[in-house]
Amino acid sequence: MSIATSSGSALDQASAAEIVAGLRAAFDEGRTKPLTWRLAQLKALRALLTENGPALEKALWDDLRKAPAEAQYSEIGFTVAELDDVRAHLRRWLRPQRVAVPPALLPASAKAVLEPLGVALIIAPWNYPVQLTLGPLIGALAAGNSVLLKPSELAPATAEVLGRLIPRYLDRRAVAVVQGGVPETTAVLAERFDHIFYTGNGTVGRIVLEAAAKHLTPVTLELGGKSPTYVDDTVDIDAAAARIAWGRFLNAGQTCIAPDYVLATAAVQAKLGPALERAVTRYFGADPKRSPDYGRIVNPKQFDRLAGLLGAGRLVTGGESDPSDRYLAPTVLADVPRDAPVMQQEIFGPILPMVTVADASDAIRHINSGDKPLALYVFTNDSRARRRFTTETSSGALGFGIPLAHISVHGLPFGGVGPSGMGAYHGRRSVEAFSHEKAVLTKPLAPDTIRLVTPPYTPARENLI
Ligand code: NAD
DSSP, X not given: OOOOOOOSSOOOHHHHHHHHHHHHHHHHTTTTOSHHHHHHHHHHHHHHHHHTHHHHHHHHHHHHOOOHHHHIIIIIHHHHHHHHHHHHHHHHHTSOEEEOOOGGGOSOEEEEEEEEOSXXXXXXXXXXXXXXXXXXXXXXXXXXXXXXXXXXXXXXXXXXXXXXXXXXXXXXXXXXXXXXXXXHHHHHHTSOOSEEEEESXXXXXXXXXHXXXXXXXXXXXXXXXXXXXXXXXXXXXXXXXXXXXXXXXXXXXXXXXXXXXXXXOHHHHHHHHHHHHHHHHHHHOXXXXXXXXXXXXXXXXXXXXXXXXXXXXXXXXXXXXXXXXXXXXXEEEESOOTTSGXXXXXXXXXXXXXXXXXXXXXXXXXXXXXXXXXXXXXXXXXXXXXXXXXXXOOOSEEEESOSSGGGGXXXXXXXXXXXXXXXXXXXXXXXXXXXXXXXXXXXXXXXXXXGGGSSOOSHHHHHXX
């Protein structure tokens, strides 16, 4: 049976069930398990990315006005690098891990074996619609699962290209794409999966977790939240500002791990504000609206939400907007009150508020008073302060001196903690996320050392029998 990719028209429950049944049949017959199949799929996925660069770049431009160079390093090339890492190491990662057996159990041998879970569902968001759809797919295929992919309907051009290309490159019996929004995802979520990997906001994360609970399906939730950035006066402020502005304004601020706000003393803000303005001008010119390298807000709903967050504190730079173009200038706000609306939700757009703190202790207290963030960034040369941020705060990731870049280190887990997510992926962890680690114990029947723990336990009782 070949699994058709659903397009446009609403997916009913029967169709969702049929698609999942097809994927399950492919898994059950063992089609996805051989290493050769997995490596062939990863190779084909690489070809999809490298042979269709222009089509993918165009889709990302249409959806988010992503510059082609940015589309390459943050999406297409990024995913190829992730693929190459997994392809290079997969054979080794899949090797059973021998573990020691307690002396009392000898002779015996024990090993942990990774086995695929079955049918995986991947629900992707719109902000990095190539990376965040295909990145989890790498792990699911490498682990030997069949996969149902649901790209985000809010990046429709990219969803269309992926929906068209994936069946052309990958095994249609084991990989299917479902298009659509809430009704289609709701229909899909009613089916039983063996793993669900969701990237997006925490509200939908809860819906996914509830749906998964009905079938006791394990989940990975890659969520968001406010990622704080602390800056003190021990660092080169211009250098720090350049990195923070890059991290905040990349993809017009629509990055889950972007610095969401800055915590700094009033004195540091006085220097950091103008330095951020200089960095913005360096990246996007005097009028970012005319820069080919500056993105747009994904849709009018998000634009209106963001426009409503302006106006807090003191405007350092930016503030201009054009709804007809969904353009919102890179905006920096200083002395923003902690209770301002812009500090009550994840910004997910090109607005960077700076909030005044007295010192590192005050910053740590503020961070710990909120949800555990997806990322925390710290710019300080004070080694004691670095140690304190490491041990006294909790976050998905901690970056000293650079935002975002931890995502490109294959050996680091990528994921949140608490409200910013559960589970992690990238590199070896992507394979583990979609695998069950099975315990395998082998003990010969002779000699019968088990006699030592079988009843009767006391010699006295033994004598009675
Ligand atoms: P989104 O609106 O595209 O939603 C993500 C997916 O959920 C889509 O496929 C969508 O169809 C589906 N969905 C939406 N509503 C649903 C519902 N009611 N029931 C079932 N499915 C539904 O993306 P988003 O949530 O706006 O993305 C932004 C959020 O994602 C931010 O909070 C951001 O921080 C977070 N994010 C996290 C990561 C990460 O890796 N941790 C990466 C990117 C984005």
